[in-house]
Amino acid sequence: MPSKTAKKPAAYKAPSFAKNKEYFLRAAKVIPGAIYGHQTPAITVPGSYPYYATHGEGCYYWDVDGNRYIDYMCAYGPMVTGYGNPIVEAAAQKEFAKGNCYNHPTPLMVELAETLVDQIKFGDWAVFGKNGGDMTTWCTLVAREATGRKKIVMCKGEYHGIGAWCTPGHGGLIEEDRMHIHTFKWNDLAGLRALFDKYPGQIAGVIMTPFHHPAFGDSEMPAPGFWPGVRKLCDDNGAVLILDDVRVGWRLSLDGSNEYFGFQPDLACYCKAIANGYPLSATVGRDSLKNAAANVYLTGSYWNSAAPMAAALANIKLLKKQNGPAHMIKMGERLQHGLVARGKAFGFEMIASGPGSIPFVRFGEESNFMRQQVFCAEVTKRGHFIHPHHNWFLSTCHTEDDIDNTLDAAEEAFKIVKKQFGE
Numbered sequence: 001m002p003s004k005t006a007k008k009p010a011a012y013k014a015p016s017f018a019k020n021k022e023y024f025l026r027a028a029k030v031i032p033g034a035i036y037g038h039q040t041p042a043i044t045v046p047g048s049y050p051y052y053a054t055h056g057e058g059c060y061y062w063d064v065d066g067n068r069y070i071d072y073m074c075a076y077g078p079m080v081t082g083y084g085n086p087i088v089e090a091a092a093q094k095e096f097a098k099g100n101c102y103n104h105p106t107p108l109m110v111e112l113a114e115t116l117v118d119q120i121k122f123g124d125w126a127v128f129g130k131n132g133g134d135m136t137t138w139c140t141l142v143a144r145e146a147t148g149r150k151k152i153v154m155c156k157g158e159y160h161g162i163g164a165w166c167t168p169g170h171g172g173l174i175e176e177d178r179m180h181i182h183t184f185k186w187n188d189l190a191g192l193r194a195l196f197d198k199y200p201g202q203i204a205g206v207i208m209t210p211f212h213h214p215a216f217g218d219s220e221m222p223a224p225g226f227w228p229g230v231r232k233l234c235d236d237n238g239a240v241l242i243l244d245d246v247r248v249g250w251r252l253s254l255d256g257s258n259e260y261f262g263f264q265p266d267l268a269c270y271c272k273a274i275a276n277g278y279p280l281s282a283t284v285g286r287d288s289l290k291n292a293a294a295n296v297y298l299t300g301s302y303w304n305s306a307a308p309m310a311a312a313l314a315n316i317k318l319l320k321k322q323n324g325p326a327h328m329i330k331m332g333e334r335l336q337h338g339l340v341a342r343g344k345a346f347g348f349e350m351i352a353s354g355p356g357s358i359p360f361v362r363f364g365e366e367s368n369f370m371r372q373q374v375f376c377a378e379v380t381k382r383g384h385f386i387h388p389h390h391n392w393f394l395s396t397c398h399t400e401d402d403i404d405n406t407l408d409a410a411e412e413a414f415k416i417v418k419k420q421f422g423e
């Protein structure tokens, strides 16, 4: 039954996606796949989701048909202090106006490296790229350079980017790309130990996310003793421990997710929450790997640009002032608990996983995601963007009112799912 305390949602009018579809059809003629990667409509619910955005403000954005959404994907992570945040924008725009991209880095790069080294306790140095995958791939090379070994170990089902060594896609790969990549299951220390035993003196590095956040699945936290166990196995076997904090970084702790879970890696990659949507990624590393890092070539046409670094400095300061992770965790937990409670009132057992700042909620007792897809599509059509298969993200702009409005929309969606599928 619907909750008695819920406010009556505004009368529902199905949104038009006419312009979204028009652009998609135009794109299909000139862009392979029209919209590729994880933004493809094929992995949401075709026909129920927007395809093209025009602008955003705070935790809201608008699509080309003028539909407004409270955004629970936050551009798949990069929006963290709000679309068009005036403080971050002012810092970035000042650099754009001056020139932005030069023959050299600007002093902002030094300042940002100093900020990260100060912020991330285990870190002694920092470097910068544009995307998360720039950094994860580079870190595997640093591990190889430092150890003189070939093999990289990763967890099954974890995403580290589109490098040939790790892409979840199949196109264009050759057998040799994965010849030295080995996998074990999340939380399976015995599985990791078995790899070290099978390849003694051959494993250069182990790369993992701070908790397990696969697509099409529940997030899994590290079991007690898991991270200390991984750390010890790496130490005992002379392998580099690489933390891929690209997605989770600074949504759990501004000290880095490793501090939240109580361990220290050798290298950590950051990206999504750094610069509030400006293109920037970073790796922070230990002194012992500084020489190896200097030997692995690292550059890109836009990698020294000033504006994203200015945005990052402003964004980091703001996240600290706002105590960003705590707010995002609190808002996300309100959403998780609310969805579980309101689902229960309709007879559904909802499974909430992941921390509040990067939550995921799905229907229990179904493995085919059919109810989940209908539910998420109905919520999204009501102006609250949630993804059926990928974890969600909170920002520092989400308020209790936003969450409660979304929960009201969720009640409408639960009603539709119940009608269509029964309990």
Ligand SMILES: Cc1ncc(COP(=O)(O)O)c(C=O)c1O
Pocket (backbone or CB within 6 Å): 130, 131, 132, 133, 134, 136, 159, 160, 161, 162, 209, 244, 245, 246, 247, 248, 271
């Ligand atoms: C955990 C993780 N690592 C690496 C990446 C790759 O980052 P990018 O898409 O910026 O290259 C992502 C992107 O979603 C990610 O979630």
